[in-house]
Amino acid sequence: MIKTMNQRIGLILFLLAAVYLILSYQLPSYPYTAVDADVIPKGLGWFLLVLSFFLYFSKAIETDAEKAKRAIPKKEVLVLASVFGMIFVYILFFELIGFVIMTAIFIFFSSWFLGYEKWKTNLAVSILFPVILYCIFVFALGIVLPKGILPI
Amino acid sequence: MDSFQGLLSGFQVALSFEGIMFVLIGVVVGTLIGMMPGLGPISAIAIMIPLTYGMNPAPALVMMAGVYYGAVFGGSTSSILLNAPGISGTVASSFDGYPMAQKGQAGKALAIAAISSFIGGTVSVLLLMLLAPALSSVAISFGPPAYFALMLMGLTAISSLSEGSTTKALISAVTGFMVVTIGIDPQTGTQRFTFGNVNLLDGFDFLIIALGLFAIAEVCMLVLNRKNRSLSDSQKLGSLKLSKADFKEMSGPVSRQSFVGFILGVLPGAGATIASFISYIFEKKLSKNPEEFGKGSIKGLAAPESSNNAATSGAFVPLLSLGIPGSGTTAVMLGAFLVLGVQPGPLLMADRPEIFWGIIASMYIGNVFLLVLNLPLIPYLAKILSIPRPLLISLVITFSLVGVYSISFNVFDLYMLLVFGIIGFLMRIYSFPAPPFILAFILGGMMEQSFRQSMTISNGNFNIFVCSPLPLTLLIIAFLSFSVPGILNWRRNRKNAKV
Amino acid sequence: MKQLGTLLFICFTAFILVACNSNNAVDSNESANNSNSEDNVNSEDGGKFEPTQSIEVVAPGGAGGGWDTTAREVVKTFGETGIIDSNMAVINKEGGGGAIAWAYIHKKDDSPYNLFVSSPPIMFVPLNGQSDYGHEDFTPLSNMIADYAAFAVNADSEYNDLNELFAAMKEDPESVTVIGASAPGSMDHIQFIRIAKAAGVDVKKVKYVSDQDGGALTSLLNGSVDVYSTGVAETVEQVRAGNIKVLGITAEERLEGDVLSDFPTAIEQGIDETFVNWRGFFGPPNMDQAAIEYYEEKFQELSDSEEFAEIRKKYGWNEMYLNHEEYTQFLDEEKEEIQTLLDEVGLGN
Known part of the structure; x- marks a missing residue:
C-alpha cells in the first residue's frame, strides 16, 4: 500500500495534521472576541489534512533528479x-x-x-x-x- | 519654500565636518555589526545608544541613522556568501545571491548587492525628501482590514515562489503558517501549542527559522558534498566587474523595487523583510525567464537588495513625520531620539528642521560612503569562501548558533535551531521548497492578527473588508494575481491541446 | 577513524563537564561557607554586606525595551556616581513576557549578585497562567520610578472626557473599540478595565483588540478604533500636534510638564481609581537581610541623586521610591486587586 515516497510523506503529514487538529480542538475558548484563537489553526489543520491526501494520491512520479537528491549513502x-x-x-x-x-x-x-x-x-x-x-x-x-x- | 530652506539647513548639518565624521562612524559601525551573526539593526542601534549620551542631537541622530541603514547594508554579506542570513531583511537575498556565489561569482554577487543597495537607498532618500510630509497620511491610512488584504496579497504569491509540485509548495506554506501559531495568541492571550513550555510562549523568532531552514540545511548539503571537487568553483572569487549587460539586467528591478520597497517601508509593520520578499516575487512574475530565479539570477538578487534598503529609509517616514515607530527597529530608534531629548512627531519638521532635514540629507552621504567603503572590501569578504570546506562548515554552524543565542540568550532556542535545521534538510532532500514556508511564517502571523482585529472591530461582520476602497482594491489585486496566471496557463494548455 | 574522532570529542567534553562540575561544586561550597562565615562575622558587627564580585542585572526583555532602558540607565548611573563601586553588567533574557528571566533568577536562590528589573507584567503574566513565578517568589528591593496610563481618542472624536466615553460604553458596548499593545488580561487591557469598572461600565463587554506590531496608534489615527490605551509618554507628541485628545490619565494628581499638566486625571472626573506602571528592582527568592539593606540604601541614594533626576527627566519618568517593606506591601495589594479584576472579566486562572 505504501509504495512511493509521496505516499510515505503523505501519511506522515496526515498524522501531523491530525495531531495539530486534535490540539486545536482542545484550545480553550475566549468569550470576548469575534474570531477565537482556534479558528485559524483549525482551518490550517484541515487544509494540511486535505493536502496530505493530495500528496498521497498524487500521480506525479518522482523524477530521477529528485530520486538522486535523496539517495544518500x-x-x-x-x-x-x-x-x-x-x-x-x-x-x-x-x-x-x-x-x-x-x-x-x-x-x-x-x-x-x-x-x-x-x-x-x-x-x-x-x-x-x-x-x-x-x-x-x-x-x-x-x-x-x-x-x-x-x-x- | 519652507522645505527647501529646511533641506538647505539639513545639508549644512550633514556636510559640516562633524556631520560627515559621524555619518562615517555610523555607517562603518552599522555595516560591521550587520555582518556579525544574528546582530541586525535593532542590536546595532541599541548598542550605540549609550555612546550618544551628551552628544549634540543632530550629529548623534545622523550617526544612529547611519548605523541603521549601514546594518541593513552589511546584512546581505552572510546571506550571499554562506546562505546564513544575519538579519531577516536579507533572507530573500540569499535565494539568488547564494547560488551565484556557488557558481563562482561571489564577487559579482556582492557587487550587485552593494550597488542595488546603494541605488535603493539613494532613490528612497530622494523620495523621503520629496514626499515625507505628504506620505505621512499614507502611513496611517492602513487599518487592520487593509493589512489583512496586503498580507493576503503577499501569500497568494506562494505558488510563484517555487517550482515543481504546487501541492508540495502549499504543504510547506501551511506548515510555516502552523509554526507561527505556536505561542501566546495576542488577541485572546490563549496559549496555543506551547505544551506549557515557557520557552514557546513567544513563539519562534524569525531568525531561528531562517537560519535553520537555510544555513543549517545548507551545511548538511555541504557535508554531503564535501569531497566533491567540482564544487570548488565556489572557491573562486570571480570577477568583480559587472558587464554592461549585467547593469542592463539590474536596472529594471532596481528602479522598480526601490519604489516598491520604499512604499512598503512607509507602512508601519511591513518593513524591510516583507518588502524584500514582495519585491522578489514581483520581479519573478514580471520576468520573461522566471525559471532563472533561485538559480543565481541577477534580477533575483538586485530586487530584494534594492528593496530592503529602500524600505529602511521608508521606515523613517512614519517615525520622523508622525512619531510612530512601525517596527521593532524604529521603536528602538525612537528610544535613541528620546534619549537625546528630541521627540519625533508631527511637529519635528517645524520645531527642529535641522534634525529632520539633517538626517535625510546625511543619508545621501551615508549611502555614498557605504558604496565606496564596501566595494573595495568585497575581495576580502569573498575570501571567506576559499576557506577549506570542513573548516567553513564548522564556522558556519558556530556563526548560526551565536546568531540565535544573541537574540534571546536562551539555549532552548539553540536546540530549536537544530530541529529546524533537520526539518530544512529533510525538506531539501524530499523536494519541498523552503521559501513558501518562510513567507507563510512572516505573513501568516500578521494576516491572522489583522483579520481577527478587523472582525472584532466590525463585531463579526465581513463587510469591513469590502466596504472601504483600500482593502477592497488590495483584495482585488490579490485575487487577480492568484487567478490570472492560472487562467493564462489554462488557456495556453488548451491552445496547445488544440494544436 | 572519523567515528573515533567523534567519540574522542564526546569523551573529552564529558570529561571537562565532570571536571568542572566538581570544580563548581567545590566553588559553591566554598562560597557558601564564605558567605556563611561572613554572615556570622557580619551579624556581629551589624550585618553589613559589601559586594565582592560583579553584579548582574537582568533585563527580562530585549535590547531597547523599557526594562532594558531602565536597567542600563540605573547601572550606568550607579557607576558614574560611584554609589556602587563593583562592576555591574546588564544581561538581556528575553522571552515569555519575562517568564524566562524569572525562571532563571529563581534558580539563583540566595545570590546577592543577581538582580532584575520588573514592572506590572510580573503580576499579569503569572495571573494569566504564563509563568510559574510571580513577584511573591522574589525579593522586592526598591521601586524606582512610576509611569501612568493614558486613554486617548482621535482629535475628531465625539468624546471629550472619560464620562462621555463611559456613558457611551454603558449604552452600547459594541460601539466602542479599545486598542492596546498587549494581549487581553495584560497591562494595556487591565489598566483600561480598572478605570472603566470604577466608572460603572460592564467590563465583560469591553471590546478590546491587541496590536503588537506597532500599529495601535496608527489604527487610532485612521479611525479604525475609538480608544487607545497606552502610557502617558506615548501620547504627548500627538496631542501637541493636535492629532489626538487624552481623555484621562490614571495618576493620583495631574503631572507636571508642558502638555502633561493639561491631562485630566480620572479622579478629578469623579472616577475614584488609579493605575501605576511602576518599575523597580528585585533579587532572587532568598536574598539575606544584609544584602536587602545594602541595596535598599544604594537604590535610595540613587533615587535621590541629581544624576538620576536628570535621567528621569530625560525619559519623562516620575519618581516613586519604595523600600523593601513598602514595596512588598504595595505589590501584594496591587496583585489582589488585579486578581479580582481578572476574575470579574473571566480571565482569571
Whole structure:
C-alpha cells in the first residue's frame, strides 16, 4: 500500500495534521472576541489534512533528479548524524563550560572529523575565532556570551 | 519654500565636518555589526545608544541613522556568501545571491548587492525628501482590514515562489503558517501549542527559522558534498566587474523595487523583510525567464537588495513625520531620539528642521560612503569562501548558533535551531521548497492578527473588508494575481491541446 | 577513524563537564561557607554586606525595551556616581513576557549578585497562567520610578472626557473599540478595565483588540478604533500636534510638564481609581537581610541623586521610591486587586 515516497510523506503529514487538529480542538475558548484563537489553526489543520491526501494520491512520479537528491549513502547519513551529535553536545555544554572553550573544541573536532588534515591551522583557527568573536561581542558590543569556567 | 530652506539647513548639518565624521562612524559601525551573526539593526542601534549620551542631537541622530541603514547594508554579506542570513531583511537575498556565489561569482554577487543597495537607498532618500510630509497620511491610512488584504496579497504569491509540485509548495506554506501559531495568541492571550513550555510562549523568532531552514540545511548539503571537487568553483572569487549587460539586467528591478520597497517601508509593520520578499516575487512574475530565479539570477538578487534598503529609509517616514515607530527597529530608534531629548512627531519638521532635514540629507552621504567603503572590501569578504570546506562548515554552524543565542540568550532556542535545521534538510532532500514556508511564517502571523482585529472591530461582520476602497482594491489585486496566471496557463494548455 | 574522532570529542567534553562540575561544586561550597562565615562575622558587627564580585542585572526583555532602558540607565548611573563601586553588567533574557528571566533568577536562590528589573507584567503574566513565578517568589528591593496610563481618542472624536466615553460604553458596548499593545488580561487591557469598572461600565463587554506590531496608534489615527490605551509618554507628541485628545490619565494628581499638566486625571472626573506602571528592582527568592539593606540604601541614594533626576527627566519618568517593606506591601495589594479584576472579566486562572 505504501509504495512511493509521496505516499510515505503523505501519511506522515496526515498524522501531523491530525495531531495539530486534535490540539486545536482542545484550545480553550475566549468569550470576548469575534474570531477565537482556534479558528485559524483549525482551518490550517484541515487544509494540511486535505493536502496530505493530495500528496498521497498524487500521480506525479518522482523524477530521477529528485530520486538522486535523496539517495544518500548509509555512510554519509552516519557522518551527518555525527555532525548533529556534535552540535548537540556543543549546545548542551554551551552555557556550562562557556562559549570560548566549547566553540574551540567544536570547531577543531568537527573540522578534523570532516576531513581537514592541517591540524596546526585548524588549532589556530579554532582558538582564535572564538576568542576574537568573544572579545568583539563582550567587550566591544556589550553583549554577554556565556563565559562558563573561564575567569573573564 | 519652507522645505527647501529646511533641506538647505539639513545639508549644512550633514556636510559640516562633524556631520560627515559621524555619518562615517555610523555607517562603518552599522555595516560591521550587520555582518556579525544574528546582530541586525535593532542590536546595532541599541548598542550605540549609550555612546550618544551628551552628544549634540543632530550629529548623534545622523550617526544612529547611519548605523541603521549601514546594518541593513552589511546584512546581505552572510546571506550571499554562506546562505546564513544575519538579519531577516536579507533572507530573500540569499535565494539568488547564494547560488551565484556557488557558481563562482561571489564577487559579482556582492557587487550587485552593494550597488542595488546603494541605488535603493539613494532613490528612497530622494523620495523621503520629496514626499515625507505628504506620505505621512499614507502611513496611517492602513487599518487592520487593509493589512489583512496586503498580507493576503503577499501569500497568494506562494505558488510563484517555487517550482515543481504546487501541492508540495502549499504543504510547506501551511506548515510555516502552523509554526507561527505556536505561542501566546495576542488577541485572546490563549496559549496555543506551547505544551506549557515557557520557552514557546513567544513563539519562534524569525531568525531561528531562517537560519535553520537555510544555513543549517545548507551545511548538511555541504557535508554531503564535501569531497566533491567540482564544487570548488565556489572557491573562486570571480570577477568583480559587472558587464554592461549585467547593469542592463539590474536596472529594471532596481528602479522598480526601490519604489516598491520604499512604499512598503512607509507602512508601519511591513518593513524591510516583507518588502524584500514582495519585491522578489514581483520581479519573478514580471520576468520573461522566471525559471532563472533561485538559480543565481541577477534580477533575483538586485530586487530584494534594492528593496530592503529602500524600505529602511521608508521606515523613517512614519517615525520622523508622525512619531510612530512601525517596527521593532524604529521603536528602538525612537528610544535613541528620546534619549537625546528630541521627540519625533508631527511637529519635528517645524520645531527642529535641522534634525529632520539633517538626517535625510546625511543619508545621501551615508549611502555614498557605504558604496565606496564596501566595494573595495568585497575581495576580502569573498575570501571567506576559499576557506577549506570542513573548516567553513564548522564556522558556519558556530556563526548560526551565536546568531540565535544573541537574540534571546536562551539555549532552548539553540536546540530549536537544530530541529529546524533537520526539518530544512529533510525538506531539501524530499523536494519541498523552503521559501513558501518562510513567507507563510512572516505573513501568516500578521494576516491572522489583522483579520481577527478587523472582525472584532466590525463585531463579526465581513463587510469591513469590502466596504472601504483600500482593502477592497488590495483584495482585488490579490485575487487577480492568484487567478490570472492560472487562467493564462489554462488557456495556453488548451491552445496547445488544440494544436 | 572519523567515528573515533567523534567519540574522542564526546569523551573529552564529558570529561571537562565532570571536571568542572566538581570544580563548581567545590566553588559553591566554598562560597557558601564564605558567605556563611561572613554572615556570622557580619551579624556581629551589624550585618553589613559589601559586594565582592560583579553584579548582574537582568533585563527580562530585549535590547531597547523599557526594562532594558531602565536597567542600563540605573547601572550606568550607579557607576558614574560611584554609589556602587563593583562592576555591574546588564544581561538581556528575553522571552515569555519575562517568564524566562524569572525562571532563571529563581534558580539563583540566595545570590546577592543577581538582580532584575520588573514592572506590572510580573503580576499579569503569572495571573494569566504564563509563568510559574510571580513577584511573591522574589525579593522586592526598591521601586524606582512610576509611569501612568493614558486613554486617548482621535482629535475628531465625539468624546471629550472619560464620562462621555463611559456613558457611551454603558449604552452600547459594541460601539466602542479599545486598542492596546498587549494581549487581553495584560497591562494595556487591565489598566483600561480598572478605570472603566470604577466608572460603572460592564467590563465583560469591553471590546478590546491587541496590536503588537506597532500599529495601535496608527489604527487610532485612521479611525479604525475609538480608544487607545497606552502610557502617558506615548501620547504627548500627538496631542501637541493636535492629532489626538487624552481623555484621562490614571495618576493620583495631574503631572507636571508642558502638555502633561493639561491631562485630566480620572479622579478629578469623579472616577475614584488609579493605575501605576511602576518599575523597580528585585533579587532572587532568598536574598539575606544584609544584602536587602545594602541595596535598599544604594537604590535610595540613587533615587535621590541629581544624576538620576536628570535621567528621569530625560525619559519623562516620575519618581516613586519604595523600600523593601513598602514595596512588598504595595505589590501584594496591587496583585489582589488585579486578581479580582481578572476574575470579574473571566480571565482569571
